[in-house]
Amino acid sequence: MGETETKKKSAVVAVVGRPSAGKSTLVNLLCGQKVAITSPVPQTTRNRIRGILTTVRGQLIFIDTPGYHKSERKFNLYLKKLVEDTIQEVDIVLYVIDTSRPPGEEEELIAERVSSFQGPLLAALNKIDVTPSYREQVETFLNLRLPQASRWKISALTGEGIPLLTQALFDAAPEGDLLYPEEYYTDQDPDFRISEIIREKAVWETRQEIPHSLYVEISDMEKRENGSLWVRAFLVVERESQKGILIGKGGAKIKTIRLAAEKELAEIFPYPVHLDLRVKVDPKWRQKDTLLSRLFR
Ligand SMILES: Nc1nc2c(ncn2[C@@H]2O[C@H](COP(=O)(O)OP(=O)(O)OP(=O)(O)O)[C@@H](O)[C@H]2O)c(=O)[nH]1
Ligand SMILES: [Mg+2]
Incomplete structure (x- = not known):
């Protein structure tokens, strides 16, 4: 490799947040392809869905996860565990928080879960296109619960803030080889x-x-x-x-x-x-x- 050539970045990014925060919409936008299904009904995602973004800077592998929330039902315990396991295995956590709703008990639960994560933690304040906005409450919540998280104001619907978020993710990613061929955008069967x-x-x-x-x-x-x-x-x-x-x-x-x-x-x-x-x-x-x-x- 020549001296002027910069090394590639490569990271696995867990995309977590409460149901309907816009995680799947965001992963689709970040990857430029529809890899995950979305809907206005909470608890749409039930699996760990990989979406892959490859650019000149390297590769980001996003793992879209089910909405994290409190429930003792067997079905939901499975989904919760998937999120918890995913956080253990990744390089970066991207916490999607919905600014169109006040942060409540569910956000407390997620914040607690991601607070012990040792790597880079980014908070995507999503749905900034929506009014009325609870952005201030969300900021206060993050100051209190996750002061270490960097903040990115975005709309997964309009695309606002996405280039900056992508740049921040690559900045946070470690150097490494691409894990998937360049043309892959998902690994789903x-x-x-x-x-x-x-x-x-x-x-x-x-x-x-x-x-x-x-x-x-x-x-x-x-x-x-x-x-x-x-x-x-x-x-x-x-x-x-x-x-x-x-x-x-x-x-x-x-x-x-x-x-x-x-x-x-x-x-x-x-x-x-x-x-x-x-x-x-x-x-x-x-x-x-x-x-x-x-x-x-
Ligand atoms: N206005 C607005 N709506 C959004 C935005 N992002 C997502 N949505 C909408 O929010 C709803 C939920 O989006 P999803 O991407 O399915 O949410 P999710 O977090 O993956 O939800 P689960 O899989 O159920 O956990 C959909 O109706 C999206 O169109 C945004 O930035 N602005
Ligand atoms: Mg989803």
Whole structure:
């Protein structure tokens, strides 16, 4: 390496915060690609989703995490543990805090969790495009609880403040080799991505109770002779009434979900994806350890 050539930076960044703070929206924006599904319904993310940004300065690997919040339900304990484990394994923590809501008990909980992190801690004050704003309360909260965190005012919706935040992340990153090939922006398997996009469309089409009661499982995938991919997926809910809502009158709702998912999948994959969606009921799925540990990784 020549003397004038600067060394590459490389870091794994945990993106943490309470439900609906805008973590997934931010990761998508930072990576320039949609890697994580988003929705107005809290607790959308259930996995550790990697989004990768490669620039001339090096590579940042973002780990989007489920919204951190207090709950003793088995389902939520799994999600909480994913966040806690992630913080243990990363170089940098990016704490996303929503300035459109006053910081409350949930923020206290996250602040406590990240306060012991030894590496660089950045706080992204998100949703600065929203009025009324609780930015002052958020600043006071951070002064009190996490004075060591640097502050970055951003909007993951409009993109305001993002270049400065990206620069700060690279500044904080250690020198190192790229962990992924330059063209990668995520490391998700196709079947996981497909199931997530189906889940996102189902969440947007139903809202309220359905999103938390739903998981999507791919049961079959087959490459067809014409080059297209055929996928059968089950949308699993907890009650018969929810099954009815998802299917809709004469199958109208499930058709809307299918078409929306197929449209988005056509933009992601270099071949058409045809979905065969089925709805089934499993009243106890959120109590099953083997299923939860397989689904929430
Ligand atoms: N106005 C505004 N809305 C935002 C901003 N960032 C995110 N949102 C919205 O906030 C909602 C939640 O966004 P997500 O990115 O799904 O939030 P999350 O933190 O990943 O949520 P969980 O996965 O449930 O923990 C969505 O409706 C986003 O469009 C922002 O900067 N400004
Ligand atoms: Mg999310």
